[in-house]
Amino acid sequence: MQVPPFSLQKQLSQIGQELDSAVWRVINSGHFIGGEEVKNFEKSFAEACNVSYSIGCNSGTDALVLALRALDIGPGDEVITSSFSFFATAEAISNVGAKPVFVDVDPINYLLDLRLIKQAINSSTKAILPVHLFGCPIDMTELVSFAREKGLKVIEDCAQAAGSSWGGKSVGSMGDAGCFSFFPTKNLGAAGDGGAVTTNDPELAQRIRQLAVHGMPRRYFHTEVGYNSRLDSIQAAILNVKLPLLPKWIRERQKIAEQYNDLLEGLPGIELPFSSLENDHVHSWNQYVIRVKDIPCFDEIGEDNSGQAKEIICSNLPNSKARDWLKRSLEEKGVNTIIYYPIPIHLQPAYKELESNSISLDNTERLCSQVLSLPIFPELTIEEQEHVVNSIRQLVQRK
Ligand SMILES: Cc1ncc(COP(=O)(O)O)c(C=O)c1O
Missing domain, CATH: 3.40.640.10 (Type I PLP-dependent aspartate aminotransferase-like (Major domain))
Structure with missing residues (x-):
């Protein structure tokens, strides 16, 4: 699939x-x-x-x-x-x-x-x-x-x-x-x-x-x-x-996000997006973005060479190997994800001349090396979602 x-x-x-x-x-x-x-x-x-x-x-x-x-x-x-x-x-x-x-951003939301x-x-x-x-x-x-x-x-x-x-x-x-x-x-x-x-x-x-x-x-x-x-x-x-x-599509996106929350809960190395907004606040879930932290079995699985170009540009970014490996491995299972965003704006070559204000942007840099956006759009079916989640589960629980 x-x-x-x-x-x-x-x-x-x-x-x-x-x-x-x-x-x-x-x-x-x-x-x-x-x-x-x-x-x-x-x-x-x-x-x-x-x-x-x-x-x-x-x-x-x-x-x-x-x-x-x-x-x-x-x-x-x-x-x-x-x-x-x-x-x-x-x-x-x-x-x-x-x-x-x-x-810097709040690492939770x-x-x-x-x-x-x-x-x-x-x-x-x-x-x-x-x-x-x-x-x-x-x-x-x-x-x-x-x-x-x-x-x-x-x-x-x-x-x-x-x-x-x-x-x-x-x-x-x-x-x-x-x-x-x-x-x-x-x-x-x-x-x-x-x-x-x-x-x-x-x-x-x-x-x-x-x-x-x-x-x-x-x-x-x-x-x-x-x-x-x-x-x-x-x-x-x-x-x-x-x-x-639009209101119907937002409800569908919300339902998909809730299902992801339920299906992905407790997987090792995966942090789910912030979703505990109180009732009078509405999240429209344009993206469902997980954080790939320390996948326990990752070291045994091996290296990811695909991130090389990114590492040259942003040598000061934290390690994104686990996330990049998961992304590539999911692709092999037919699950296509996107990284929003692999390089923070302040580290883009276009801003190399921008005088920095010496405020730490550690959370931003860490997020860029960990985030992965899972498929989400109103018409995504539960079967497709289950395929996404089962593929992630198989990969992170390989041990
Ligand atoms: C956060 C954010 N701001 C601004 C823009 C720019 O919008 P547009 O692509 O319509 O110019 C985008 C588009 O991706 C965005 O995601």
Whole structure:
């Protein structure tokens, strides 16, 4: 049996026809940029997140750039964020001319450690950019109250967390701006790139809207240098079909995560992801990420040479051999997993010149050498899940 890490095939067999007519509706209308589909999606997505405004754009990366620019964050400013994320989180900060300042993550939930943020703040700090990584919401009550006390802006990276909430409030509705990605593998995925910024601030919403269209408040009149970053009508039409299904898909993801928790419990060397959120917080499980620690029988099984390139780039990363071996051995059994993320952002070659703030990022570095994302998507069957778990069990209990 082959189990992919992610698949859209079954989803297509369920809603393929609706998607087909949605796409043809746009093509037949000749309205490829803007128009009703985009307007409707922005309205429905704002409602789904319980915010006043949602502005569609070209990608999650652009959503971050637009939010940062609209909040006047630029050269000379520092933004506190996590190095245990997709590169775009920090890239957006750099692209507006500001400096990403990395703070370590909590090793239990893999999210920014709020206690450590305090040590990273200085007079240049302008904002905090938390990531609701893998769909797990960060404690926004504490984060927002701390940020307000210090006069800092909060930009939520919700790229992996459509459908997540904290204290009954949707992610993207608690900071100054929320940035979503509709990349196909996300909880709410388009058929290509897409993104949105959410906010309750009317002036910020207006500025983002203008920046996304060449800094143009009215036709051929440009008040600032902006971007061409629009959610295109075909993507909006696809998202309009999918958005009503998001709550059901999140419930299915949650059920899969619970099943993994039950099936994997007690396996040697494997640590399960944090999942004990209280009832009014919702984890949307974009990824189910285990940590591969000391597999008892690993030493006897032997070496893993596949990690060589990684080790050359990141010689200071802890040993990832057990995890890399498990990944490769699972592949041989038809179980395809992904490593999110093998190299922390601060150790990427692109950031070798970045002045470090000498804060330890040990948890981040350890996680990068241990994490493994198991297959998860709403249509994953129990048989497929059992194959994943049985394969892991056979490998880690080989002795
Ligand atoms: C945490 C995080 N932030 C930002 C992005 C960027 O989103 P996009 O790929 O839509 O530009 C991603 C996408 O993978 C992400 O996972």
